[in-house]
Amino acid sequence: MQPAGSEKESDHYTAQFVFCLLLVLSIAIGMAIYISRLNVWIGKTRLDSATQPLECGKGQGAFIIDPSGKRNNCYFVEDAEAADDQ
Numbered sequence: 001m002q003p004a005g006s007e008k009e010s011d012h013y014t015a016q017f018v019f020c021l022l023l024v025l026s027i028a029i030g031m032a033i034y035i036s037r038l039n040v041w042i043g044k045t046r047l048d049s050a051t052q053p054l055e056c057g058k059g060q061g062a063f064i065i066d067p068s069g070k071r072n073n074c075y076f077v078e079d080a081e082a083a084d085d086q
Helices: 002-048 077-085
Strands: 061-065 071-076
Touching: none
Parallel strands: none
Antiparallel strands: 061 071
């Protein structure tokens, strides 16, 4: 009666295959969620620290720094001097 024993072995291998398939699928879904969250975080970080050119007005201007640490528009030295004279 060998066939009865092979059916049990077949069921055992099928269960192992399904378990392995579910394990691989759950790892793939977990990695996809992690990567998507990482991409969102990287995008948010890039927006928060948008790089601006270090040179402002070809050396004739200055940046005003917000309390948050972000640089605002470039202000030229001539504009600042004109404001001081008034």
